[in-house]
Amino acid sequence: MFLDALAKARLVNELDITFDWKCDKRDLEALRDVLAKSTVSILRLDIRKLRSSFGSKLLSASIRYAALTRIIDLPNMKLIHIVQPKDYDMISSFHPKKPAHVRRLLFELGHGISGPREAGDLARALKTNSTLVTLDLRGSCLSHSGAVALAGALKINSTLTSLNLGNNSIADSGAQALAEALRSNSSLTSLYLQSNVIGDIGAQALAEVLKINITLIHMDLKTNKIELPGALALILAATINPTSISVDLMDNCLRNDRVRALWETFGPHSTASVLTLMDSSINDNGAQALAEALKTNSSLLNLNLYDNLIGSEGARALADVLKTNSTMIALGLEYNSIGSNGAQALAEALKINSTLVTLDLHNNSIGSSGALALAEALNTNSALTDLDLTHNLIAFDGAQALTDALKARSTLTTVNIHPQRA
Structure with missing residues (x-):
């Protein structure tokens, strides 16, 4: 009844039809006869449930799908999108030519495979496929071995443009394999890796290839296990990539507002002057990644890292930035654990830095040796005007040294110490 109605219709230009039953080639032949008499020029045809005739497995894919070829050859067709069945012989050896009158011919394999x-x-079929454009494998239980197999196919396949591997338990090793494939693949434009378990190692591998891949324009990494180092690596890769690429990092191990702040600060065309990442579980590795990013940033004036997990190594990395940075005027490291070693590293930086005005180090387990180093730095630094060292472990000798430094210079207006009693 539907085909009879379509045959009589004269105003139907676009048709989206799904054979939602176990159809066979007779259904395709009947559809072809009707389409030949219709005004349809845009066709989306879902034949995932196509059933081969008895004994057809002995025939070549081109013979088995001859009715589909005849639909593609119809002269009124301009755009054809076919969602094909899970038939690996079809994927590997059915390669119909696009007629000159067809502007675009798309083949898609909808999700539905199960396991590595x-x-x-x-993957073996994809190595010889020359028609499939979109591959959706969401929720296919691929894990590591499945991701590696598909990565091997991507090194050879040159037609696939969109690959969805969401919700497949792909971890860092799988992401590394895909990253390696993207070094040689020149057709994929969209890669979806949402809802996996990719962490910083996998993210950094993907970031490295994004620096050189000029084909990929969208990568979806929502809802993974990526923390600050991985997120920053990806954002910085996007700034280096010669094409305009978007990377979705929402719902990872940084709050979404923190991810947006990183994009605004370090992403392409960034002009943000303030970055606040308080209470973001940033540790030494995160601080080191942040410091690496700051080496090429010239817009940030105020960095607030209040209430994180930064220790002496993270403080040392940030101190190295201060030695060369000429724009930052305020650094907030309150409620971390940089200790005296971290304070000493920052003191060495202050001997060189000439732009930082405010440094907040309260509640950082800094002892007298750290305070003495900061006091020595204040004897040569003339830019800092506000230093907060409250709620540390500074004894009288450290407090006295800071007080003497304050008396000896006219530019430092505030030093908060609250020395610890002996």
């Missing part, structure tokens, strides 16, 4: 073994079969 089937992913291996699909």
Whole structure:
């Protein structure tokens, strides 16, 4: 009844039809006869449930899908999008030519494979496929071995443009394999890796390849296990990439507002002057990644890292930035654990830095040796006007040295110490 109605219609230009039953080639032949008499020029055809005739497995894919070829050859067709069945012979050896009158011919494989073994079969088929453009494998239980198999196919395949591997338990090793494939792949434009378990190692591997891949324009990494080092690596890769690429990092191990702040500060065309990442579980590795990013940033004036997990190594990395940075005027490290070693590293930087005005180090387990180093730095630094060292472990000798430094210079207006009693 539907085909009879379509045959009589004269105003239908676009048709989206799903054979939601176990159809066979007779259904395709009947559809072709009707389409030949219709005004349809845009066709989306979902034949995932297409059933081969008895004994057809002995025939070549081109013969088995001859009815589909005849639909593609219809002269009124301009755009054809076919969602094909999970038939690996079809994927590997059915390569119909695009007629001159067809402006675009798209083949898609909808999600539906199950497990690494089937992913291996699909990967082998993809190595010889020349038609499939979109591959959706969400929720296919691929894990590491499935991701590796598909990565091997991507090194050879040159037609696939969109690959969705969301919700497949892909971890860092799988992401590394995909990153390696993207070094040689020149067709993929969209890669979806949402809802996996990719962490900083996988993110950094993907970031390295994003610096040189000029084809990929969208990567979805929502809802993974990426923390600050991985997020910063990806954002900085986007600034280096010669094409305009978008990377979605929402719902990872940084709050979404923190991710947005990183994009605004370090992303392409960034002009942000304030970055606040308080209470973000940033540790030494995170601080080191942040310091690496700051080496090429010239817009940030105020960095607030209040209430994180930064220790002496993270403080040392940030201190190295202060030695060369000429724009930052305020650094907030309150409620971390930089200790005296971290304070000493910052003191060495203050001997060189000439722009930082405010340094907040309260509640950082800094002892007298750290205070003495800061006091020595204040004897040569003339830019700092506000230093907060309250709630540390500074005894009388450290407090006295800071007081003497304050008396000896006219520019420092505030030093908060609250020395610890002996």
